[in-house]
Amino acid sequence: MASTYRVLLFLLSIPLLSSFISPASSQHEHPLDPLTPAEFSLVRRAVMRSYGASSGNVTFQYVGLDEPDKPLVYSWVSNQADKIPPRRRASVVVRFHEETHELVVDLSSRQPSVVSKEVYHGHGFPLLTLEEQTAASDLPRTHDQFIRSIEKRGLDMSNVVCSDSSVGWYGEQRSRRVLKILAYYTNGTANFYMRPIEGIDIVVDLDLMKIVKYHDRFTTTVPMAEHTEYRLEKQHPPFGPPLKGAAVVQPHGPGFEIKGHIISWANWKFHLGFDVRVGPIVSLASIYDLEKSRYRQVLYRAYISEVFVPYMDPTEEWYYKTYFDSGEFGFGLSSVPLQPGADCPENAVFMDGFYAGQDGIPVKIPNVTCVFEKYAGNIMWRHTEVEIPDEPITEVRSDVSLVVRSVSTVGNYDYILDWEFKPSGAIKFEVGLIGLLEVKAVNYTHAVEIKEDEYGTMVGANTIATHHDHFLTYHLDLDVDGSPNSFVKTRLITKAVADNSVPRKSYWTVSSETARTESEAQLRLGLEPCNLIVVNPNKRTKVGNDVGYRLIPGPIASPLLFRDDYPQIRGAFTNNNLWVTPYNKSEKWAGGRYVDQSRGDDTLAVWTKRNRKIENEDIVLWYTLGFHHIPYQEDFPTMPTLSSGFELRPSNFFDRNLVLKTKSPEPVSPSCKH
Numbered sequence: 001m002a003s004t005y006r007v008l009l010f011l012l013s014i015p016l017l018s019s020f021i022s023p024a025s026s027q028h029e030h031p032l033d034p035l036t037p038a039e040f041s042l043v044r045r046a047v048m049r050s051y052g053a054s055s056g057n058v059t060f061q062y063v064g065l066d067e068p069d070k071p072l073v074y075s076w077v078s079n080q081a082d083k084i085p086p087r088r089r090a091s092v093v094v095r096f097h098e099e100t101h102e103l104v105v106d107l108s109s110r111q112p113s114v115v116s117k118e119v120y121h122g123h124g125f126p127l128l129t130l131e132e133q134t135a136a137s138d139l140p141r142t143h144d145q146f147i148r149s150i151e152k153r154g155l156d157m158s159n160v161v162c163s164d165s166s167v168g169w170y171g172e173q174r175s176r177r178v179l180k181i182l183a184y185y186t187n188g189t190a191n192f193y194m195r196p197i198e199g200i201d202i203v204v205d206l207d208l209m210k211i212v213k214y215h216d217r218f219t220t221t222v223p224m225a226e227h228t229e230y231r232l233e234k235q236h237p238p239f240g241p242p243l244k245g246a247a248v249v250q251p252h253g254p255g256f257e258i259k260g261h262i263i264s265w266a267n268w269k270f271h272l273g274f275d276v277r278v279g280p281i282v283s284l285a286s287i288y289d290l291e292k293s294r295y296r297q298v299l300y301r302a303y304i305s306e307v308f309v310p311y312m313d314p315t316e317e318w319y320y321k322t323y324f325d326s327g328e329f330g331f332g333l334s335s336v337p338l339q340p341g342a343d344c345p346e347n348a349v350f351m352d353g354f355y356a357g358q359d360g361i362p363v364k365i366p367n368v369t370c371v372f373e374k375y376a377g378n379i380m381w382r383h384t385e386v387e388i389p390d391e392p393i394t395e396v397r398s399d400v401s402l403v404v405r406s407v408s409t410v411g412n413y414d415y416i417l418d419w420e421f422k423p424s425g426a427i428k429f430e431v432g433l434i435g436l437l438e439v440k441a442v443n444y445t446h447a448v449e450i451k452e453d454e455y456g457t458m459v460g461a462n463t464i465a466t467h468h469d470h471f472l473t474y475h476l477d478l479d480v481d482g483s484p485n486s487f488v489k490t491r492l493i494t495k496a497v498a499d500n501s502v503p504r505k506s507y508w509t510v511s512s513e514t515a516r517t518e519s520e521a522q523l524r525l526g527l528e529p530c531n532l533i534v535v536n537p538n539k540r541t542k543v544g545n546d547v548g549y550r551l552i553p554g555p556i557a558s559p560l561l562f563r564d565d566y567p568q569i570r571g572a573f574t575n576n577n578l579w580v581t582p583y584n585k586s587e588k589w590a591g592g593r594y595v596d597q598s599r600g601d602d603t604l605a606v607w608t609k610r611n612r613k614i615e616n617e618d619i620v621l622w623y624t625l626g627f628h629h630i631p632y633q634e635d636f637p638t639m640p641t642l643s644s645g646f647e648l649r650p651s652n653f654f655d656r657n658l659v660l661k662t663k664s665p666e667p668v669s670p671s672c673k674h
Helices: 002-014 035-059 070-079 130-142 142-154 325-328 564-572 604-608
Strands: 057-063 088-095 099-106 113-120 160-166 178-185 202-204 210-216 256-259 262-265 267-275 277-287 294-309 322-324 349-356 362-376 381-383 393-398 401-410 413-421 427-435 440-441 456-460 465-468 468-478 485-495 504-513 532-539 544-553 578-584 617-629 638-652
Touching: 002 294, 035 057, 035 099, 035 113, 035 362, 035 465, 057 349, 070 578, 088 325, 099 256, 099 617, 130 202, 130 210, 142 202, 142 210, 142 322, 142 456, 160 294, 256 349, 262 401, 267 349, 277 401, 294 413, 322 325, 322 564, 349 468, 393 544, 413 440, 413 578, 413 638, 427 468, 427 617, 465 504, 617 638
Parallel strands: none
Antiparallel strands: 057 088, 088 099, 099 113, 160 178, 178 202, 202 210, 256 262, 262 267, 267 277, 277 294, 294 322, 294 468, 349 362, 362 401, 381 393, 401 413, 413 427, 427 638, 440 465, 456 465, 468 617, 485 504, 485 532, 485 617, 532 544, 544 638, 578 617
16 A cells, blocks of 8 residues: 655655666676666667657556576676676566556667567556556545545545555456545644544546545544654653663774675675565575685575565455555565664665656665674574583684665555575575554444454554555575575474384484475475475585575464455465475566456466476575564554564585684774764
């Protein structure tokens, strides 16, 4: 759901009318670099030229890098000096005369031009733009029926704000490109989500940009503004608890280097990109093996492919609220500038992001990602030995990691996205949910008055916070020491002791199975203990184990909706916690290419019905991280961060502990100058 904050962010973003309009040169630093402002301008010029006199009717819904084929990228990376970079191309989706057009723009030619243009005839609509959401949300303010509805409720129109919501799909044979508009009251608080104006049903047709349905169904109490404000300057004593300050001091500067979009730190090297739909993209992550004296491949490309957020109120006013935050609203489009010293520590280095606005003109999001070394007082490894006579031993190594962070604010929710690289070879993925609950207004003032299911928790007088889920599906293209990989599930099995001469009755052992096809790799986790490993069956350690990386899940949450329920048909990619597919460049977005009002016919769940071979192939893991959110009063009026995550960890990838010889950082004493 869009919010006034996102509209403000859009207005504050900086359109870049670049004066540098020349073809992308062969000197481009990296083939996976995101499009530059100059390239966005070239794309816009080429697309407008291709539509000629009708170009004024074109709106840009998506512009992103048309990713080169993986073998071309690896070939260039292996010998950059002697290789010509792969051709730079842009993938473009526009709306034109109520149609969706798919284009490819070649940026490497002397005069960039459209080399492919097709009309999309399938189900669903492209990514929503900020501009059209803003325009749709503004319509009710001058609509006579809405004005009368606000007056009937005794509210002041100057304190009314509107936001938009996608409508989903519920079996309709034909669909128009529409949004629902929701109304809120701000009098006395900036936290308008806590003051919904219920009972007004507004539908806007985006192609016509007009209200096509209006129904004032009922009135109910608008919750009070009291205790809903979250801005610090609006708070009143007592304050607390008091927290002492701390400083991260790096007198010799950061321990990492950023060259273009390549980040090098400790024993890691990777590429960091940005996309308007998925946000940050980590590519070509490799780790230096001290014993082999070379970097070894771990991860080709990883990002959050889709975010499914179904609410659990099935009433007329709420049933359609089943959001797809990446495919409908854009995780990158919803990214916000990070605040130094608050979102990221003082030792962070920031990077900007760019996207094409609805008119194709590049827009800058400053400080869209930050990179910093994390000194959290953790221990990398340690041991105290007291069994050797007269030789007590204590060995401790303090832990340091590198964090890449971004924040996407999609309507009322903020998602904190961390990618944490560790010297041990592990990569930790963490998501922090924070922000404002989505609530509905009721006539109850106390929980004892509630006699039937209200589908949520009473968090304040006249305020029910609705139950909902968050499912984040990660695209993880692992290339463990090379592209041909296999997926192995290692089960832990309890067995009886056969030897009657010992008193033990049972033990557990392992049984490993290599998935041969996609169906054999589909897993709903949590029912039995197991290890999930991607191995390279063509590479072994000195003692003969297949080299690998294992996925260590965090807390497990799976969808609870019926599989034939319309939202779950569209979100069928969450039916399993884990899927494995053969690499296919076109299979990027788990919810499909066109998610707004999609029908579930182009999802990860559909692709895998082909049951393709995945043994000793170039494979991709799709892991879904889930939250079942039952709101509590501590989540009101804004919730503390709720975190979960998972980890990729080397498993027989190295011959021994990679950080055995790693020294702890030297202590630093800050010098205070007066």
